[in-house]
Amino acid sequence: MHSSILVSLLTSSLVLGAGLNTRQDEAWRTPPSNISQALNEVWAHEISTYSNPLGFKNYGYDQLIDAKGKIQVCMRWETTSTSITAAQRTAVEEAVGKMYNKWIAWLAGWDDFPYSSVPVTVVGWATSNTALLQGSTSGVDVYNTVDEGGIPQCDPRCGRFFHQDHNYSSCPGGSARHYDWSLWLTQGMSGGAGGDWGMRIGLEYMMQNLNSENIHILLHEMGHHFALDDFYDWTPTGMINFIMLAGSSTAITPFDGWMARDWWRHLKSRYNLSAATSTTKASSTSTSRASSSSTRSSSSSTRASSTTSGASSGQTLYGQCGGQGWTGPTTCAQGTCKYSNAWYSQCLN
Numbered sequence: 001m002h003s004s005i006l007v008s009l010l011t012s013s014l015v016l017g018a019g020l021n022t023r024q025d026e027a028w029r030t031p032p033s034n035i036s037q038a039l040n041e042v043w044a045h046e047i048s049t050y051s052n053p054l055g056f057k058n059y060g061y062d063q064l065i066d067a068k069g070k071i072q073v074c075m076r077w078e079t080t081s082t083s084i085t086a087a088q089r090t091a092v093e094e095a096v097g098k099m100y101n102k103w104i105a106w107l108a109g110w111d112d113f114p115y116s117s118v119p120v121t122v123v124g125w126a127t128s129n130t131a132l133l134q135g136s137t138s139g140v141d142v143y144n145t146v147d148e149g150g151i152p153q154c155d156p157r158c159g160r161f162f163h164q165d166h167n168y169s170s171c172p173g174g175s176a177r178h179y180d181w182s183l184w185l186t187q188g189m190s191g192g193a194g195g196d197w198g199m200r201i202g203l204e205y206m207m208q209n210l211n212s213e214n215i216h217i218l219l220h221e222m223g224h225h226f227a228l229d230d231f232y233d234w235t236p237t238g239m240i241n242f243i244m245l246a247g248s249s250t251a252i253t254p255f256d257g258w259m260a261r262d263w264w265r266h267l268k269s270r271y272n273l274s275a276a277t278s279t280t281k282a283s284s285t286s287t288s289r290a291s292s293s294s295t296r297s298s299s300s301s302t303r304a305s306s307t308t309s310g311a312s313s314g315q316t317l318y319g320q321c322g323g324q325g326w327t328g329p330t331t332c333a334q335g336t337c338k339y340s341n342a343w344y345s346q347c348l349n
């Protein structure tokens with residue numbers, strides 16, 4: 001299941017929040033009325049477009065839970081000519097953490113999401129020429145190897161993408177030195193790519209925007225890391241400006257935030273977060289759902305095609321089967337339709 005995602009790739013931390021539940025009244029749990037229809041459309045699209053989207057186990061949410069709310073990142077400095085100072089590397093680390101936490105801010109306090117903010121630490125840098133990393137590199141692992149495409153690569157033995165069982169015993173520094181995902185900074189790249197493996201954006205773009213409030217291409221690609229789709233061929237009703245609609249917004253909008261919340265809501269039962277959810281089991285199948293739209297122009301093939309739910313046969317396990325504004329199936333092919341709130345019922349065993 002790794003290989004298909006890797007192929008598409010090549011071609012082309014947190015504090016347990018106290019009192020988080022205080023906002024979980026019905027108003028907080030329900031999206032604004034001018035968003036809910038579009039949100040339902042997006043979820044229905046997910047379920048009908050992708051094969052077993054809830055079977056994939058390496059979404060950004062999965063990585064964050066496995067990492068217990070602290071994310072470690074490895075940088076791939078993809079240039080043979082541009083050097084970077086220690087101060088710039090620190091600025092990169094801070095910018096990445098700031099952007100990541102703009103997504104987390106939408107999840108914090110939402111529906112048992114356990115973290116209010118997530119520390120993001122850069123633990124490694126990969127470069128084809130270590131002389132490009134100016135100044136002290138103490139505290140980070142410097143990698144000087146390349147992948148099959150000749151691109152500087154962080155040690156696969158330490159990468160979550162290659163060890164989705166979270167077993168880093170073959171990583172020279174052990175689990176403490178593992179990285180959850182990588183950020184590629186690629187010289188001359190416009191646009192970007194994102195997925196479970198991390199994100200890839202232009203090196204010049206990143207370095208020129210380190211102090212931007214919203215590094216919007218990175219925010220968009222991080223959205224893919226958190227399972228959100230692109231919207232190349234359709235837009236949900238009433239939504240014309242949001243970060244996942246490339247080029248329409250430079251910031252995460254409430255609609256983007258609610259799409260991430262929707263994913264969390266559908267995935268959280270697999271994390272055994274509380275006694276209330278511990279009786280439901282996540283699907284055991286994994287699929288090669290390549291989570292990314294690689295570059296903006298080509299979307300990955302493994303994630304296209306195949307419908308799993310059909311109105312005639314009922315909703316799939318963990319799918320939505322009712323709620324205000326819901327027009328999809330109201331019976332379950334597997335499990336029983338269980339009321340969760342006015343806005344949402346779900347097929348559960």
Ligand SMILES: *[C@@H]1O[C@H](CO)[C@@H](O)[C@H](O)[C@H]1NC(C)=O
Pocket residue numbers: 032034035238239255
């Ligand atoms: C939804 O309504 C709120 C409150 O009137 C408004 O601020 C917001 O812009 C609306 N959102 C959309 C996507 O129309």
Ligand SMILES: *[C@@H]1O[C@H](CO)[C@@H](O)[C@H](O)[C@H]1NC(C)=O
Pocket residue numbers: 167168169170
């Ligand atoms: C972790 O991986 C190593 C091989 O790298 C293997 O020998 C070991 O049994 C694995 N541990 C677990 C708990 O699966």
Ligand SMILES: *[C@@H]1O[C@H](CO)[C@@H](O)[C@H](O)[C@H]1NC(C)=O
Pocket residue numbers: 270271272278281
């Ligand atoms: C959650 O609980 C189920 C049932 O006890 C167990 O099979 C599963 O491994 C647990 N998952 C996690 C992530 O702890």
